[in-house]
Amino acid sequence: MIQKKLKNKLMGAAIATTLVVSLLSPGALLFAQTATTTNATTTEQTSTTTGSVATTTYSIMIMKHLCNSNITNLNDFLNLGAGQTYYRKFLNSELNCPTSAIPGDVAPSGSITGPRTNFDFQVQNTNGTTTQTLKNNGTYIPNKICESSIGVDIDLNGTIASSTCLDASSYELNLTSTSSQVTVNETNPSPNSHFGAVLFTPDQIAPNNDDQDLIGTTSSGVMNFNLASDTDKMIMLHVFNIQNATTTATTTPGNGGTGTTTPPVTGTTTPPVTGTTTPPVTGTTTPLSDIDKQFLLDLIQGLQNQLNALRLQIQNLISELNHHPRFEGDGVNNNSGAHVVAAQTTVVEGDTDDFAGDHFGSNEQVIMSSNGNTLMTLTTDKEGNFGTGSIIVPYVTGNKTYTFTGQTSRDVVNVTLHIVAIP
16 A cells, blocks of 8 residues: 555555654655555545535555664654764664554564554544544554565665564554545554654655645644645655653564563652762762652653743733834734744754744634644633644745634734755
8 A cells, every 4th residue: 555655656565853743854655665565555646526515535555663762752763873874864763763563463574563552643634523542543554674575774784684674563544535635633642652753654755745735734743734736645744652751661583573672660759868968979879769760750740841831921011111123033913912822943953843922812713824724723811812832833834824813803923934954
């Protein structure tokens, strides 16, 4: 099924930048032109007309990846293959975040694969008339690709071997709809993990325009697409889960990739001893315990929350003083004073940004959109303020404008970000 992304649309199945997340550039489907296929069928996308209403069948392909325990956050993921070419970076992401599948869906024999885990996705058209889930409606397509097929030393051991293969299995859902806008929501990530990124097929491997279908993603795993201009009405999503801090996974060759998880360490916290000062001990270091690590993570999160609160207070004070220095990434409605500001005016593709608004109507719904596509609906507080939280910007470079429209006040504010390539 995945080979429909090839220019010649080869038959069979083979085998891409947040908050979404595309890896470092548009696309991330490693597996295409020379992959081995196993037990696959092909479904052609069709368009039909019933009366005056046209419907189109879109093929949504989902390949689920579970990162190894050494990938603890999105920065670790984006740094895979740092300093290498994009192709090598993608290979590193596939190797360090092997493909996973639901228990019972067995990986091709001899492939490097992730553990079988319980997860689920919901695929829905924008008007909500058609909803499918991966578990209930998805078709599992097993597949693998080997070093010898692509002529690349994937594991960097100095040898291109036919025995070193990556699991390239995926799930297909066919959605027939009158609307080209589709929402894919990872409703249930793998246990002890969270949504990290969504990648697309790179043009270097198989020409496509999947990256142009992306409207936006959220850090919670909600991905919005408009497939109206998709050349083959089929999109391949590589969805990467990053394990939580205390989770470990074992990558196993073949036979379904079983794995183990270590539950978070719980216990009591001992208050610090006061009243005495002990000189620092030199010459030795003691590793932090899991409890200490969790304490530090909680402390960092608390400081981040305080920083966000202070930032919003500063913005409100500036607004009250009616003194808004204007810059790219800061928008205002000169008639009403409605104002929206971005935390970062220049942001790296695939990174996250926050928006905060004020002087909209009290308890008003504000729609955030881009290029005419609705990204989310926000509700202001009684003073007309709102915050979006972290929004994953798309994996494209250049200027991108976000529009905030008050549904009661009809205030419209545009905010433009400058998106730069990953260094």
